[in-house]
Amino acid sequence: MGLLSSALFVASSRTFLFRFLRRARPSFDGRALRSDAARDRSVAWSRVLLPLAVAASAGSALAFDLSRVSAPCLCDPGLESCVTRGDSSDRVVKGSRTEVIDEFIRELKDVLQDNMTVDYEERCFHGTPQNSYHRAVNVPDVIVFPRSQDDVHKIVVACNKYKVPIVPYGGATSVEGQTLAPHGGVCIDMSLMKGCLKIKSLNVEDMDVVVEPGVGWIELNEYLKPFGLFFPLDPGPGATIGGMCATRCSGSLAVRYGTMRDNVINLQVVLGNGEIIKTGSRARKSAAGYDLTRLLIGSEGTLGVITEVTLHLQKLPQHSVVAMCNFKTVREAADVAIATMHSGIQVSRVELLDEVQVKAINFANEKNLPELPTLMFEFIGTEAYAREQTLKVQKIVSDHNGSDFVYVEDANAKIEFWRVMDDRIFGKWEVYRVTSPNCKLGTGTCSGEHGIGTGKMKYLEEELGIGALRTMKRIKSVLDPNNIMNPGKLIPPHVCI
Incomplete structure (x- = not known):
């Protein structure tokens, strides 16, 4: 659940700012078909510069070693985990790409009319996640915007007929490369599927x-x-x-x-x-x-x-109280989280930040929070009950050498508090949370809440074992016999059945 999550700030090298998409020839030479779901593609420079500035102030960065498999894979031909450019943390997912034929594009056009596009900028936008440092050698060949389940069904049937890869696309907030299109294919943007009244x-x-x-x-x-x-x-x-x-x-x-x-x-x-x-x-x-x-x-x-x-x-709870406290070490903060759970106190939220994240929050929001390991709690219930639980946790914090215990009940103050917490992850920089302070899979998981995608495949076998991965592969082979559904994600390419 991320209860003992230790936040590790991830900032890539200068290529995070200056690397642009590889240009590839569009697979369809007709006029681009515009979608009425077009959104504002501009990204403020401050959002791009901030990760670099914070990384410099923190003096650290994290780069996973995602080296390619040593031998050709006999299970997923044409797929290699990544190619590394130089000695940077720039990881690019490789994949084989087959040109989509005009007949396939025309079939999609018959179904979707103007709710599809082969526009290069649109394809690049969908093929380059804004919240992930993972990249792929290819981008989607076509973007489709279904309005109904029937549209989705017809799209999938066409893709299965022509064996064209499919990449489902939601809010694009995932951080592990789930929406990359290393094999090209069709990106199904679900933004129009909100219902008449949502x-x-x-x-x-x-x-x-x-x-x-x-x-x-x-x-x-x-x-x-x-x-x-x-x-x-x-x-x-x-x-x-x-x-x-x-x-x-x-x-x-x-x-x-x-x-x-x-x-x-x-x-x-x-x-x-x-x-x-x-x-x-x-x-x-x-x-x-x-x-x-x-x-x-x-x-x-x-x-x-x-x-x-x-x-x-x-x-909706009647009342809530938000509290924050500091510690000298992450271990002391984790001990308080454990002691709180063992005491029977039912907190609604527990978040752990290390000093690097707090420094990032201060930088991004012009705050002056103590740059120490920090625990945040939320207590809900009646007004009397929430305050009672808050005071009990304050005592636990004091017993474990915690300091600066503060809490707020004002509605606007709580909204601002959680806004700052959300911005630290999804608006300004990238954070990976590992559900153990010592970052070993024996006591935690390789992915507390962000999934596997391409970024965490390397660690999945260590956590689940090869037997579980083979079972997953067998299930996929039955439900997706042509391997068109988001190929190259979740299941490591070396897994054979």
């Missing part, structure tokens, strides 16, 4: 809601607020429900409400072979069949495209 159905009494994948969690909670309900996962600004399911995201509230797998009741999915399935029902208590919902959650688009999601909701 919400397909809301069941207030049952506390569940049915949404399309393009709905963002922030706009969903704005919709739910008048009903006294909310969806308790908060991965960061810009994330959409479909992408949150695909990466099995969590957020700072996971310590109380669980992760995405604990809050999804049912999915509708178009599988790689074109078949449309639902994974469950709205029943809270069911032992009917395999748990296909949890199979699809966290599959990162490698098994199918999510087209509808039924979510479990929570009641």
